[in-house]
Amino acid sequence: MDVGKDLLLKMYRSMQRIRQFETKIRDLFLANELPGFVHLSIGEEASAVGVCSALRDTDRITSTHRGHSHLIAKGGTLRQMMAELYGKRTGYCKGKGGSMHIVDFSLGILGANGIVGGGLPIATGSALAAVITGRDDVTACFFGDGASNEGTFHESLNLAAVWKLPVVFVCENNLYGEFTPMQDVTSVKDIAVRAQGYGIPGQIVDGNDVIEVYSRTSEAVARARAGEGPTLLECKTYRWEGHVAGEQAFIGAGAYRTEAEINEWKTRCPILRFEKTFAEGKKIGRAEIDQIIKETAAELEEAINFARTSPLPDPSEVTDDVFV
Amino acid sequence: MALTNFTQAINQAIAEEMERDPLTFLMGEDVVLGPFGATRGLLQKFGPKRVRNTPISEAGFVGAAVGAAMAGTRPICEVEFASFFYCAFDQVCNQAAKLRYMSGGQARMPITFRALYGAMGGAAAQHSETVYAQFLSVPGLKLVVPSGPADMKGLLKTAIRDDNPVIVFEHGALGRLKEEIPDGDYLVPLGKASIKRPGKNVTIIAIGAMVPKALKAAEKLAADGIDAEVLDPRTLIPLDEEAILTSVGKTNRVVIADEGHLRGGAAADISALIAEKGFDLLDGPIRRVTALDVPIPFSPPLEKAAIPDEAKIIATVRELMGG
Numbered sequence: 147m148d149v150g151k152d153l154l155l156k157m158y159r160s161m162q163r164i165r166q167f168e169t170k171i172r173d174l175f176l177a178n179e180l181p182g183f184v185h186l187s188i189g190e191e192a193s194a195v196g197v198c199s200a201l202r203d204t205d206r207i208t209s210t211h212r213g214h215s216h217l218i219a220k221g222g223t224l225r226q227m228m229a230e231l232y233g234k235r236t237g238y239c240k241g242k243g244g245s246m247h248i249v250d251f252s253l254g255i256l257g258a259n260g261i262v263g264g265g266l267p268i269a270t271g272s273a274l275a276a277v278i279t280g281r282d283d284v285t286a287c288f289f290g291d292g293a294s295n296e297g298t299f300h301e302s303l304n305l306a307a308v309w310k311l312p313v314v315f316v317c318e319n320n321l322y323g324e325f326t327p328m329q330d331v332t333s334v335k336d337i338a339v340r341a342q343g344y345g346i347p348g349q350i351v352d353g354n355d356v357i358e359v360y361s362r363t364s365e366a367v368a369r370a371r372a373g374e375g376p377t378l379l380e381c382k383t384y385r386w387e388g389h390v391a392g393e394q395a396f397i398g399a400g401a402y403r404t405e406a407e408i409n410e411w412k413t414r415c416p417i418l419r420f421e422k423t424f425a426e427g428k429k430i431g432r433a434e435i436d437q438i439i440k441e442t443a444a445e446l447e448e449a450i451n452f453a454r455t456s457p458l459p460d461p462s463e464v465t466d467d468v469f470v
Numbered sequence: 471m472a473l474t475n476f477t478q479a480i481n482q483a484i485a486e487e488m489e490r491d492p493l494t495f496l497m498g499e500d501v502v503l504g505p506f507g508a509t510r511g512l513l514q515k516f517g518p519k520r521v522r523n524t525p526i527s528e529a530g531f532v533g534a535a536v537g538a539a540m541a542g543t544r545p546i547c548e549v550e551f552a553s554f555f556y557c558a559f560d561q562v563c564n565q566a567a568k569l570r571y572m573s574g575g576q577a578r579m580p581i582t583f584r585a586l587y588g589a590m591g592g593a594a595a596q597h598s599e600t601v602y603a604q605f606l607s608v609p610g611l612k613l614v615v616p617s618g619p620a621d622m623k624g625l626l627k628t629a630i631r632d633d634n635p636v637i638v639f640e641h642g643a644l645g646r647l648k649e650e651i652p653d654g655d656y657l658v659p660l661g662k663a664s665i666k667r668p669g670k671n672v673t674i675i676a677i678g679a680m681v682p683k684a685l686k687a688a689e690k691l692a693a694d695g696i697d698a699e700v701l702d703p704r705t706l707i708p709l710d711e712e713a714i715l716t717s718v719g720k721t722n723r724v725v726i727a728d729e730g731h732l733r734g735g736a737a738a739d740i741s742a743l744i745a746e747k748g749f750d751l752l753d754g755p756i757r758r759v760t761a762l763d764v765p766i767p768f769s770p771p772l773e774k775a776a777i778p779d780e781a782k783i784i785a786t787v788r789e790l791m792g793g
Binding site: 270 | 493495524529532533534538541564569570571573575578609
């Protein structure tokens with residue numbers, strides 16, 4: 147698929163924002179600067195960016211506990227995300243949600259979700275709302291290989307298929323559900339084949355190739371927008387970091403996957419791959435790449451300063467926003 | 471005023487609200503046919519886009535109602551029997567109830583869930599349970615338990631207009647109960663109790679289908695010279711604490727009649743409220759008349775033994791009144 151230079155640069159910037167954000171919050175978390183825990187998407191940038199690049203502003207997404215990448219790719223601001231991770235009142239959720247629950251309705255981000263498989267019915271309902279309101283907005287639903295074993299995956303694919311809803315189900319198969327290899331607990335090798343059970347298209351996608359993800363998603367989005375129903379895309383990818391940042395402190399190194407495996411996947415880094423294809427292919431200059439890296443670092447620095455200097459919520463805010 | 475039964479009241483409320491707001495739609499198990507009558511004929515009025523049969527797939531479609539609400543519509547989502555909520559507990563308790571709060575107030579969740587509850591004659595434990603207590607300690611939900619047709623219509627219409635998730639529990643044995651319903655756009659606010667019978671000697675707080683039973687009990691008690699006030703809270707969240715304490719302050723004695731179970735139930739919750747805030751008002755112990763702590767059994771004599779009735783209310787009131 148031929149992608150114009152502007153979009154390529156936009157995709158690259160988005161991947162850089164994710165990579166730098168995630169790397170930084172890993173360090174901040176390990177330095178005990180962030181409460182709670184964080185699930186990182188380093189290595190999975192291409193699936194988030196490829197999918198969201200195929201969406202328009204009024205399209206919606208649902209995300210997961212490992213959701214920073216999706217939120218950034220859909221346009222989330224780093225300063226509000228960072229402030230939320232710090233539990234500050236200036237954060238996206240006024241400090242009520244944290245890492246796993248960031249929402250920005252103005253950007254069509256219906257939210258990360260702490261329940262594995264929790265986003266699938268919500269995305270299906272979001273697509274239903276488009277039909278009810280007579281709009282041609284599409285909803286992209288991110289979830290992992292683990293969620294494909296939840297009942298909500300199967301119920302949602304069936305419901306979306308029966309009602310031909312404009313939803314694209316995007317499984318980011320990173321090979322592990324928490325600390326368990328997916329092949330140990332999953333009846334099929336490729337999750338995409340499960341689409342057949344619901345009479346919808348299912349496709350395996352190289353999840354580390356942002357252009358391929360973008361192309362396949364664009365086709366699925368066009369299909370959804372035309373009223374032809376849902377598609378299941380399985381993006382094969384890998385998370386470089388653990389299930390949760392800092393997990394080695396309680397499970398030790400190499401407890402469920404090998405360094406060799408991790409290093410092998412690092413050679414398939416989606417960002418390096420993009421640079422090799424486009425910067426070395428002369429479509430984009432190295433200087434442009436370096437400029438984006440620099441600008442992103444500055445944006446991130448500003449976000450951290452904003453978060454650090456923002457006020458914590460007042461205890462009196464604890465009862466706000468339970469009901470409208 | 472028109473004489474209307476409980477089921478017709480539901481149908482009218484839904485039809486009027488769907489007429490009023492094009493973003494309102496109905497989804498759920500068998501809503502097209504409406505086997506119990508509540509949704510019958512709505513497909514013909516509003517068409518297949520807005521009246522949708524779902525698969526028997528509670529987690530999927532209850533969750534879809536959550537997503538549809540977040541994305542700007544106003545779903546009315548029927549879960550045929552309230553015990554089926556267990557199949558969709560995550561979608562109700564983790565998603566619908568929490569997402570507004572967790573998003574810092576960004577999400578609007580205008581969903582009305584409707585479900586049949588209660589013992590209705592030989593349906594056994596998985597179709598007879600009174601499950602509202604299970605939602606009492608899930609902040610973010612409103613719980614509505616109408617006791618008759620007029621309240622049913624007025625409360626359901628208000629619930630549909632509410633921008634929060636509301637569960638309306640419809641007792642399966644009340645379907646044919648008839649009552650005059652005021653004409654026009656009849657709304658009953660959430661959080662306002664109703665005194666169904668004024669009295670001086672004892673307050674019977676009755677929930678849902680216990681209200682008609684409590685009213686019959688009160689008539690018999692009146693023959694013995696005991697003047698019982700029957701208070702229907704109508705909604706458990708929000709709860710009209712003021713009305714409850716005012717009534718107890720007047721009668722100084724209270725019996726709470728609830729078809730839910732004894733332990734951890736709505737009656738326990740209301741008892742705690744009265745004990746904490748109304749202890750000095752009481753001339754005797756707070757008494758509860760509830761279902762036994764057993765799954766609701768199938769066989770008629772066993773079912774009757776398990777659930778509270780008029781006779782149990784009368785016996786409890788007499789005991790409390792010292793005679």
